[in-house]
Amino acid sequence: MARYIGYRLLHAALVLWGAYTLSFLLLQVLPGDAVLVRFQDPELGLSPQQIADIRQAYGADDGVLVQYWHALLNILHGRLGQSLGMGVPVVALLKITVPLTLRLAFCSIVLAVLLMLVGSYTALLCPPHTRLGKLVRSMPPAVHSFPIFWLSILVIQIVSFKLRLVSIIDVSDWGQVMLPALTLGCYLSAALIRVMVASQDRVYAQPLYQILQARGLSLLRIWGRHLLPNAIAPVITQTGMLFGELLAGAIVTETVFGLNGLGRLAGQAVSNQDVAVMQSIIILTATVFVVVTFVVDLVLLRLEPRAREAFKIRKTP
């Protein structure tokens, strides 16, 4: 086991370094840089000499390798630097955006999983070959094909503006994520239900379940005790990926709902070419993905005897 964890840690370090370097190179390829975007903006109307002085002060014209080395050293020392675009330390930005993104991701994923369970049981009640069953199975792809942008605006218009049930302006920390989580939760559950139903239809076709039914077990019991554990593995992988993506920020939902989460911060950082912010977000996101996949693997190991077998085989050389 220790060897396995060591291997995973090494793997994680490589992923982080790769993501960091790749993003650095990609930002270098973009025309211009953060200093240019901030100070050469016509709004400031600075003269060429003034701009040259500023570029020198920021070391903006140093070689790519020198800049990369400085940036890497800083990040290894935990110095995240300052956002040039917004004039705030990156740490302060992360302190604001990360808790919000965590709250949003947590609420959305909980709702999505609950809806997934409801969807799964409903699908079980309506066998795939019936007309109703076909209808039920076509719902998740339909919902998932709505643009999330449009769905968000619709929810706000109805719930907040027409019915005036909740305000979307100036609400508490948890209150402000309720509507967006509702929207995201519904949207993501569609993806989960699709995977779940496909998997459970396949599993349920096995003779075991006819035997269970013949023995007089209730459908709820069959679903809860026998079908879910056998069919849920792909959904867990999928949930892990979605959760990781949510933690990286839901840029569209955040923009529509006026939330300043990681997604919107990342969007602004890219358009301002704010390297310090962008790199911090990438490191954070890559870490989250590494951790989430690790946790998902551990859960699957517990849940799936087959995976445990595979793990054992790999352990003995």
Place this chain on the structure above:
Amino acid sequence: MFKSRLFLYWFAAQVGGLVLSGLACAKSVEQRVVTYLDSQAHTSLYPPAAGFYPNGMIMAQITDRLTWQDPQTLEIKPWIAERWEISPDKTRYIFYLRPGVTFSDGSALDAAAVARNYDTFGKGNKLLHLPPAEVFSNYDHSKVLTPYSVAFYFSAPSPGFLQGTSVLGAGLVSAKTLAHRFEELGTGQNIIGSGPFVVQNDIPGKEITLRKRPDYAWGPPNLGPASAAQLAGIHVIVIPEDSIRIGALLSGQADFIRDITPQDEAEIVRQHYCMYAPSTGGVSNSIAFHPENKFVQDERVRRALLLGTNRAEIVSQLFSPSYPLAKSILVAPAKGFQDYSDLMPFDPAKANALLAEAGWQMGSGGWRQKDGQSLTLTMHEAPQHPQSHEMLILLATQWRKLGVELRVISGSPGMTILDNLNANRTAMADVEVGRADLDVLSEELMAKHRNVLLQTGGQSRYAKTYTDSFLNTKLEALVSTPDETARQTIARTIQEHILEHALMIPVFEEPQVYVGTPALKNVLFEAVGRPYFYKAYFASQQGGR
């Protein structure tokens, strides 16, 4: 049926309002906080960076200036400076300050503080990365004469300086603020001004809360007796999505919003909300040619494009009455304005003739060609200006009829800035500058400033040949002629020159559009269209609802 439903909505809104106000009864009704929605978050609040709308709105509330510019008459009136003396050659200005003014950190706003501000704005501070302000041309040094009088010296006549002391970019801040580095000035709490409001809390990218300063007693004398603000504060929240800002206002969740698309204006007026469209007071939103570009080098081509542009169609199709058709380079309320509409009529027949005369013959598919080359022009859209994308697309369809192809690109901010400096890549740009003084012309056109025509001697490494010596002589004269009447004559000459040589196509006069709830009264606007809540108040107990 329709009416009764409307009534039902109204009734529901009233009940909802009562419930909400009942819930919120702990708050003082009379001194409410204004909820203000902006589409963008503020950036660094270093005063000279106040040109960016979200920054300017905040700076207008938290800082005072030496002088106050009347937005209607554009005259300069006393504020922190009670009076001033200007040397006849406009190289020395002495300001006599009103005593007793303090910054919100308790430090005095005296001659030494003003000198420190102006030295920083005039020359910048390399150590702290603070860039100089573009409005202070030829600034040399300051001298504290007495605790409440200060003199500024200029290396050359600087007639625009007096107006420069009234702009948001010259907002006075405490010594503590100026000791921060540029990168630290994005945190609202670091900006200590002497204005009627103080930054209470700032969540970067999300919201900033201003609360009133109870001991404020030095507002612009022309706005009536000095007093503290009548609002408890202003809560600025960033909501990027247009429809959500409007919906929030119409459903009573917000009191005041910025950035309204022209299409939404009719609905807002229909619902009896107050729409404000103050002018940004400088030059018209224009298409500026880069005459070094090989396609628009020829004046006949530029003139053809000017005559082939149906400006009236652009304004009527894409904009609302808040956006007047441009009549010159300067906007109508500006000093030195003159109606030059006769220099830019819509005349497609003449445009076609001019293009043919310049050697561009109609080729296959209805595109103009010369020496096997098509007349294809490229430019970037300018997302900071309203409807820029739509305007350029409509322009492209208009020019299509002349056989001219216009390619509109939307790139990253960095790419846009670089391409707009390179006449080989872009033939023109969509430009506008807001400043209520004739110096706006020099800020827009001088090579060392924004240099919209891309003359040599500016930021552009690619500008090799194009320079307009007549224009430059006039611009130099404009910024250094002490006499106001003479300056206005020069400004007219400059505008005539630009239009006669078809260097720019003025399209519309750019306002900044805001909407407020009818209960919010007496919102003022300063000369470049930023709101000023110093004297604003809520009329009824229901507030905005």
